[in-house]
Amino acid sequence: MLDIQHLTKTYGEKKAVDDLTLHIAPGEIYGFIGHNGAGKTTTLKSVVGILQFDQGEITIGGKSIKTDPLACKRLLAYIPDNPDLYEFMKGIDYLNFIADVFGIPAAERWARIEPYADAFELTGDLGQPISAYSHGMKQKLALSCALIHRPRLLLLDEPTTGVDAVSRSEFWDMLYGLREQGISIMVSTSYMDEASRCERIAMISGGRILRTDTPARLVAALDENLWNAEASDMYRLLSAVRSLPDVKECYTFGATLHVVATPFFNADEAMHRLAGMGIADAKIYPAQGNIEDLFIKLMGND
Numbered sequence: 001m002l003d004i005q006h007l008t009k010t011y012g013e014k015k016a017v018d019d020l021t022l023h024i025a026p027g028e029i030y031g032f033i034g035h036n037g038a039g040k041t042t043t044l045k046s047v048v049g050i051l052q053f054d055q056g057e058i059t060i061g062g063k064s065i066k067t068d069p070l071a072c073k074r075l076l077a078y079i080p081d082n083p084d085l086y087e088f089m090k091g092i093d094y095l096n097f098i099a100d101v102f103g104i105p106a107a108e109r110w111a112r113i114e115p116y117a118d119a120f121e122l123t124g125d126l127g128q129p130i131s132a133y134s135h136g137m138k139q140k141l142a143l144s145c146a147l148i149h150r151p152r153l154l155l156l157d158e159p160t161t162g163v164d165a166v167s168r169s170e171f172w173d174m175l176y177g178l179r180e181q182g183i184s185i186m187v188s189t190s191y192m193d194e195a196s197r198c199e200r201i202a203m204i205s206g207g208r209i210l211r212t213d214t215p216a217r218l219v220a221a222l223d224e225n226l227w228n229a230e231a232s233d234m235y236r237l238l239s240a241v242r243s244l245p246d247v248k249e250c251y252t253f254g255a256t257l258h259v260v261a262t263p264f265f266n267a268d269e270a271m272h273r274l275a276g277m278g279i280a281d282a283k284i285y286p287a288q289g290n291i292e293d294l295f296i297k298l299m300g301n302d
Contacts, residue, residue: 001028002022002023002186003059004058005057006020007058009042009043009051009054015207016039016042017042018206019208020208027179027180029179029199030198030200030202031194031200032044033189033195033202034188038205039208041080047076047186048073049065050078061075061153075153079143079157079159081157085138085141090128091122091133091141092127095109095141096109102148116144116147120174154185155185159189160191175197192290192291196215196291201213201291205299215291219289225261225263226260226261227259228258229282229283229284230255231274231283234252238250241270241274246264247261247270248260253292253293259287
């Protein structure tokens, strides 16, 4: 559905996107994972035709965004990280405004609006001004507007930033429902835990893709010995573990430390050494790697 080949975009001397290539199949949820400034937004804006790019090609449903931008835009919908909604308008009026933009006949509008308004639990609030909506309701309204012209490709730029855990879960449930309708979804995020919700992900840094695959295969490819470490004085433990032989990297991970070691690392010997440093209650035990561990590893190698 979406094919990006050798995309490059520069701002002066800085390459915001550097020879990026990816493909998203019909009905696939594709995650674009990276820190702020990694090139995610620049890539999305290039795909939707907001930004002109320096090199490469982008096609949507076989149509080029360079040579046939209007045909491409009929196939896609884009929600930026902070969508602008006319908050003085009522929800239903804003939906009708968007329908006007896409030339949807009045007789067809409610048939298109109602399924999403019901699914997103917005129907009872469409008569209220948007200014009275919560953040989550505004997000759902923006998604309803994006879907009103029945796009085949949906692009979302960090849609769950600032959203509570329950609303994030509900939002992903909505995305799964859209996938079942055959809609391709590309979603950028800096939340590593959301990567496991995607069918495939690309990890991006410095405008370049570091790795792309299914979340399960990416985690399985972690070839380092990974350990948990914990003690009553975690700050002191962090410094001490980093000084141990055969420790390549140590970083905080929730309530524990994650230790990346060589194959020669011995946990019992390490705990004995830590006890000699005055950290007698240190515990080191195997850890199961995840996407965040892999991303930190790739960033360290980048």
